[in-house]
Amino acid sequence: MLTLRIEPTSRPVPSLDAQNATAATVWRDLAGEVCAWAAQRDGERWLYIPDVASYRLAEDRAEIHAVAHPSVSPQRVRRAYLRTVLPMAVQAVGHEVLHASAVRAPAGVVGFCAVSTTGKSTLAAELSRCGFELWADDALALDVRNDGVTAVALPFESFVRGPVAPAERRASNAAAPIAAVCVLGREADAHGDRWPRIRQLSPADAFVGLLTHAYCYTLDDAARKRAMVATYLRVADAIPVFEVIFRPGLQYLDETVDGVASLLGRLTR
Amino acid sequence: MTAPRVRLEPPRTATRALRGLATGLRSPADGWLLARMLAWRAVLPALKRGLPLPRLVRLMAAPPSGRGRDHRREASIVDLADRVYGHRRAGNGCLERSLVAYRYLARAEADPALVIGVRHGEGDPRAHAWVVVDGDAIHDAAASLAVFAPVAMFRSDGTLEEGRDARS
The missing domain is CATH 3.30.310 (TATA-Binding Protein)
Incomplete structure (x- = not known):
């Protein structure tokens, strides 16, 4: 690259x-x-x-x-x-890039989009300790073709201290299908006992959710902007996008990791 | 033995809500418009789940009525859409409110455009949808939209705009 x-x-x-x-x-x-x-x-x-x-x-x-x-x-x-x-x-x-961490599940790469400091790097690092290969820490590059949406590997350094999955040495330019994207959010005023809350977004909401976490060099280039919008419309239609709302705080990290790991296990190619 | 009494009238809170929505309606036509908007409010979540955004917008893009523009009618559409969605602000049902207003403004020949924008920099909400008529947003103050960069705009016929700046 x-x-x-x-x-x-x-x-x-x-x-x-x-x-x-x-x-x-x-x-x-x-x-x-x-x-x-x-x-x-x-x-x-x-x-x-x-x-x-x-x-x-x-x-x-x-x-x-x-x-x-x-x-x-x-x-x-x-x-x-x-x-x-x-x-x-x-x-x-020319590629689209999401502000996301990602791991590789059996069904494919799963991205975790969020604004800075939400906890996407922490979540991805924890999932890597559960056996999911760490694919990206802050930027997930996409390649959209007729046969599906593919993740393109970018070199990265994990921002989370401590041992993470061994795949940081993975070759740049490697590619793998994307199985899903999760848009992360935190709910500080959390009631009830079913956390994290996970729901699949409609294609329209998925499009908006993806777009809000898209890297964009400039919006002044009309042709590039059109291509970006067209790509994210296709991505929102082609792969499942989930909203994952979790309780903030390290004391709730295990329940969040368990809930997301369960979702990753249910995804199919 | 008597069967338990079944309450047939709608719950008081729903009645109050409907009365509130209907307060100040200026004509039977407004009442009919309100009823149709409420119906769209009921079915839009299901349609959103099933349809990609471009198809959803094309579905909502009603053909012009052929009766010409009527600014009083357009004002009613804007007001009723706002009432039906409870004065929703960015990131909280703004897309559905915009879709409903967009439909009836297109029907009323106001040539609306549906715009989707994302926020410059960090902060919430991250994205917003709004409707523009004659260069002005119908539900939002220009200052409140300044934080969003328009990225996609659908014309009144449901097609995705190509080329023109979505800001106006």
Whole structure:
């Protein structure tokens, strides 16, 4: 797929000033701080991670060149590349990518979409300890063809400490059919005794649910946006999408893992 | 031995709800429209389960009545759809409310568009559906929509828009 090349020279990451802001796509974190921004410069696509590095998508779309911020380690440049830049770049070059962790079940890959800090990485890591191969930690790349929806493996680092399934060494570019996607949510004011609550979404709700967790390099490219919408409409129609609502807190982790593992066991190809 | 008495009238809460919905109806036509919207409210969840979104939208896209535009009628449609769905806000039944309003506005020749948008950045709700007539959202203030990026727009005939910016 794409490879990272870190340039030998370093340079400060430009700030998102008024001049840049007009032509940029900006991503902010939960606190409203800019965590990344992208812009076209001289016909080239650039993605900037403040205080980390500037990343340029090469014209041949095979490499991403990183110019590190002074005093930032190559490990940090690579981590930001895996977590933020690679999913965006893969989406920019034509695949769809969900903000999701994923494991591989007997029926195929199952993705877990959620907003940051919901617990998707924790859930996937726990499932990997139950024997499901960890497939993705924060970005699930999709390939949609006439014969179904396939997950394309992207390199990743698990954000959850401790031992996880051995498949992190899986070859990049590996592919496997997608069996289902789960959209995760937490219910703090939880009553009743049947947790997690799992229901299959209608195709319309599935489409909206998937779209809300889609990586998108830019919405200004009308043709690319059309292709993205068409793809997610097909995905919502082709594979089951479940809403999984669980109780927050580590004391409820086991019941959530058991409920999801049971769902994974019931899925069929 | 007598059979237990069966209460035939609807429960008081339902009666109150229906009375509330019907309050202020301006004509028998509004009453008939309200009844049809309530019927759609009852069947839409089942249709949503069975149909992909493009087919669902095409199903809801009613052909124009041929009577020309009537702004008073359009205002009634917007108001009644809001009442039927209890003034739903983003992420809470907004798609169904929009589908129902979209259907009757298309029938009334208002040339509505159904828009689906996703939020810029983090926060809830993550997505929203709304209806646009003459460039303005019918149920939402422009400021409340500013946080959403329109990603898909269906024309009044049910086809997916290709090319035009879904924002207007």
